[in-house]
Amino acid sequence: MTENNNKVAPTPSAADPSQPPRGTLARWKLVGPGIVVAVTGVGAGDLVATLIAGSRFGYALLWAAVVGCIVKIALAEGSARYHLATGSTMLEGWRSLGIWTYWYFGIYIVLWGFVYGGTAMSATALPLAALFPDVLPFWAWGALSGIAGAVFVLLNRYAVFEAAMKFFIGVMFVVVVGLAILVMPNLGHAVTGLVPTIPEGSAIYTLGLIGGVGGTITMAAYGYWVNAKGWRTPAWMGVMRLDNQVAYIATGIFVIAMLIVGAELLYTAQITLSSGDRGLLDLDEVLEQRFGPVVSTVFLIGFAATTFSSILGVWHGVSLLFADFVRQATGGTGDRGDLEKTPAFRFYVLWLTFPPMVLLLLGRPFGLIIAYGAFGAFFMPFLALTLIWLLNSKRVPKEWRSGWLSNGLLGLAAALFIVLSLNEIARLF
Template sequence: MADTVEEPAGRTAAPVMRRASWRHIGPGIVVAATGVGAGDLVATLIAGGKFGYTLLWAAVVGCLVKISLAEAAGRWHLATGRTLFDGWRSLGRWTTFYFVGYVIVWGFVYGAAAMSSSALPLGALFPDVMDLKWWGILCGLVGLAFVWFNRYAVFEKVMTVMVGVMFVVTVYLAVRVAPNLGDALAGLVPVLPEGSLVYTLGLIGGVGGTITLAAYGYWVNAKGWKDAGWMKVMRLDNRVAYLTTGVFVVAMLFVGAELLHSSGVAIAKGDRGLLDLGTILADRYGAATAKIFLVGFFATSFTSLIGVWHGVSLLFADFVAHYRPSLAPAGTPRDRSPAFRGYLLWLTFPPISLLFLDQPFGLVIAYGVIGAFFMPFLALTLVWLLNSARTPREWRNGRLSNAMLGVAGLLFVVLCVQQVRELPW
C-alpha cells in the first residue's frame, strides 16, 4: 500500500517516555522568536490602534493555531523518525518543486528584508554613524558568521537571551502605558467591528507564522530529541514558547490600544512603523523609554534573521541530502554540510544587492505570490501526513488536532487570497 512505510532501523523497541521538564525547553523558544518579526509587531500595533482591545480574542486564537501547527510538525519528526521534507516528498514530486521554488525566491527577498529590519533600530540608536544599508549589510554578515561557526546549543542559548530581552521590553511597555484591564477582558469576547476582518485574520494567522514553523521539527532533532519518548517534552516546550509569543502580541496590542487608539495617532505600515512608535514613546515617556524600546525592536528583528539563517538552511540541507547526498554527506552534522552553508551564503550575499535598489517590484511580486501559499501548504500537508499510515497509529491526529489544523489551513487559504489580491499587479 502506498501509504505504508517501513519502520526505521533501531526503532522497533518502545522508546523511553521522558518526563516533561522545564529544563529541556529550547526549540520552541527558537521557533517562536524567529516567527515573530518586526512586521508582526507593527501589524499588532495597527490593529490595536484601529480597534483598541476589541481584537484581543483574535491574538489568543492565533496563539492556539500556532501551538497546533508547531506541535504537529514536532510530532511528525518524533513519531516517525523522518524529517518533514521526507514526509512532503512521500506525497509526490509536486511538493519538491514547490519547496525549491519557494526557498530560492523567498530566501533572496527575505534576506534583504531581514537585514533592513535589523538595521532600522541600529540606525535610530546610533544616528549619523553609517547609512542604513551598511547597517543592514553588517547585520547580515554578523548573522552569517554567528550561524556558520556555532552549533545548535550556542544558537539556542543566544536566542533564549534575546527572547528574554524581547519579553522584558514588551511587558515593560505594556505596563508603562497603563492598560485598561476592564476593556482588555472585554476584548476576549469574539467581536468583529466593521472593517476589522482583514486585521482579525492577520492577528490569527500572521503573527508567528512563517516557514520557520516547518523548521521546528529540525530544531527538535538538533536538540537531541529523536523519538516518541520526547513527545511530552516537546509539547511542553511548544506550549511555553507560544504562550510567550502570546505575551508579545498582547503587550503590543495594549500599547497600540493605549498610545494610538486613544489619541487617534496612526503609524506607517511595515517595519518603519516601529520607528514611528519610538518617536511617540520619546515624546510621551522620554528618550530612555524610546531607547529601551529600540533595543527590543533590534532583538525582535535579529532573532528572526539568525533564526531563518539557521532553520531554513537546515530545511534546505535536508532537501539536498535526498537529491545530492555528496553535498550533505551522511555522518556530517546538517549545520556543517556544504548544502547548509551554501544556503547561508544565498541568504546573505545576493540579497545585499537589493539593499542598493529602491523598488525591486518584480521580485517582490513573485515573493508575495509564492510566500502567500506556504502556510496553507504546511497546514494541509500536515493534515495529510498525520492522518495516513505514514504516521504510527498512536500518534496520528485526533479530532481536536484535525479541527485545529483544518481551521488553520482554511484560514491561511483566505489570507493567501487576500495577500495576492493586494499585490500591485
C-alpha cells in the same frame, strides 16, 4: 550501607541520554526549540501589525491574538510530531506525497531566501541607524547585521545558537511587557476583548492577527530544531509538546502586550503608524515625546533584539530545511542529524546574506516581489494541508496520528491561510 543510602537514583535521561527525564522541573529545564521558534517568528512587521490592530480597534481583537496562538501551537506540534513519530523529516514527508511538493518547496525557498534576506537586514538596520545615526549609512547597518548573523550561525552549533535566542527573548520580554505595563492598561476593557467580535472594517486585520503573527516558514523548521536538540523518538513527545506550548504562550504575551500598547497609547490619541517595519520608528517618536529619551532608547534596543533574533533564527532554521532539500535531491545520502555541517547549509546561510544586499541599495524589483508574494502566500496553506495529509496517513504510527482536536485546528489553519493567501494575491495583482 550509609554510602548506598545517600546515593540519588539517576533519572532515565542520566542513565540513557536518548530518554527524557521524568521530573517536571527537569523537563522545564529542557525547553529550548520552542523559544527559538517564538523569537524567530515574532518579527518587527508582526509587532507593527498588532500595534495597528490595537490603534484602530482598541482591545476588540484581543481574542484573535489568542486564537492565533492556539492555531500556531497545532501547526508547530504537527511538524515536530511527524519528525518524532516517524523518524523522518518534513522534506521526506513532502517528497512522499509526490515530486510536485518537493519542487514547489525548492523554488519557494530560493525565492523566499533572497527577498527575506534583504527584508531582515533592512529591518535590523532601522533601529541601529536610529540608535547611531551618524556612525554608518543605513545600507551598511543592514549588511553588517546580515554578516554578523551569518558568522554566528556558521561558527556555532545548535546549543550555542539556542542559548543566544534565549538571551534575545529575555530582552524582548523585558522591553515589550515593560512597555505594556508603562502605558497602564485598562484591564476591564482588555477582558472584554476576549469575547469574539469583528468590528466594522476589521475582517482582514482579524484574519491577519490570527494567521500572521509568529507564523512563517520557520514553523516547518521546528521539527529540525527538535532533532538538533537531541529529541528523536516518540519518547520525547511530551517534552516537545510542553516546549511548543511555552513557545506560543510567549508569543501570545508579546502579541497581547503590543495590542495593549496600540490600544492605550495610539487608539485613544488616534495616532496612525506607518505600515511595515518603519511603524516601530513612528512608535519610538511617540514614546520619546510621552516618556522621554531613556524609554525611547530602551525600546530601540528591544526593536533591534527582535529583528536581529529573526535573522539568527532564519539563517539557522531555514538553512537546515535547505540542507535537507539538497540531501533529498542527491538521493537522501548523508546523516540528516548533522545538517549543520553540510555544504548546502553553509551555502544557504551565504545565500541569505550576500545576494540580498543588492536589495538594500536598489529596493525590491517589482517582478521579484510578485513572484515572491505568489509563492509565499501559498506556503502556510501548503504546510497546513500537507500536515493534515501526512498525520492521518499510514506513514505515521496509529497512536501518533491526528485526533479530532488536531485535525480541527489544522483544518481551521488551512481555511484561514487560504483566505489570507487569496487576499495577498488580490493585493499583488
